[in-house]
Amino acid sequence: MLYILDYAGVVVFAATGALAASRKQLDIIGFLFFAALTGVGGGTLRDLVLGRTPVFWVIDPGYVLACIATGIIVFFAAHLVEWRYRLLLWLDAIGLAAYSVMGAAIGLASTGSAPIAIVTGILTATCGGILRDILADEPSVLLRSEVYISAALAGACTFTFLEVLGVPTVASSAAGFAVAFALRGGAIRKG
Template sequence: MSLLMMLDYAGVALFAATGALAASRKELDLVGFLFFAAVTGLGGGTLRDIILGRTPVFWVLDPTYILICVTTGAFVFCTAHRVEWRYRMLIWLDAVGIAAYSVLGAAKGLDVSGSPTIAIVTGALTAAFGGILRDLLANEPSVLLRPEIYITATLAGAGTFTAANALDLPLSVSSGLGAAAAFLLRGGAIHYGWTLPRYRPRPGRPASEAIKGKRGE
């Protein structure tokens, strides 16, 4: 089994686990667990394949991915009650998942397009979209709206992998560097609360002044 295939299976399993943990927080039944696991585990890769024109998408060509999601969802259904801090586990598993998927998505984007820019975009989309779907389904605050670094970590992972690949480093080295960059940045954001500078707007003009200004123009 190739390194990228291992990353692919691992990323699907990790994201499926976060989806199932989200289902446990909502106290859903087994079918709910399996659905959350499948949507979260397969969502990012499905979007990537559609954008790159790789159809049928990966889990249609290889049903092993569906079996991984089902097995992971069932396992979490049977064991989640033993974990006291399920949300904490969810966000750390998610961090490992985006580390794996930012590299995998970048590698597939680079393979199809040959463009470093497309590779970074597909890496970020592959890593982030499953978590976005999970949060929407669970009615949780989206990862896009949380203050700590998230998308930036996926971009860092994909960008580091792409840069290392451009330097002709071995695949194992470039993959390791990319995954480490994404995980360290996201892990630091979780543990230390790292954030990017936020937009600080100035107070807007009163509506009456804005209307006058428009008429004056």
């Protein structure tokens, strides 16, 4: 379950990065750069602060290849989609939910501390998107919406509390994902 969430987070964030590159009319290398940056950015920062180096994508280059594949697909498909910005927002919501759980899981496994797990959950979930918006000079997802960080916080807390209570990981991660996605998705629909 965690493994699926991990690759799902990388791929959907990579897709949002490539969509941002598409909005800026970059060339294919620009697509791949933004895909990789957004896909692995949050997890890289998480690994750095936890002292888990070399970081995950240096140990397993499969993550980088997944970002590149995603970037290529988006490069050839993006012009087919009228509503690129809305799609970016919804994919970002899936990535946010997946990474809030993944980040908390790794923080918890690595330190055993629930507060740190919640912080690394938020960090992992939000930093890829923040980097993407800063580098693409887009309005920051951080200032745009009231429930971006809140959704990551809710997902990370839900997962961490259930996990500490001894709930099976598959259930606690599904619950964390659902809570974060519901909150963020509700905000996108409203606004």
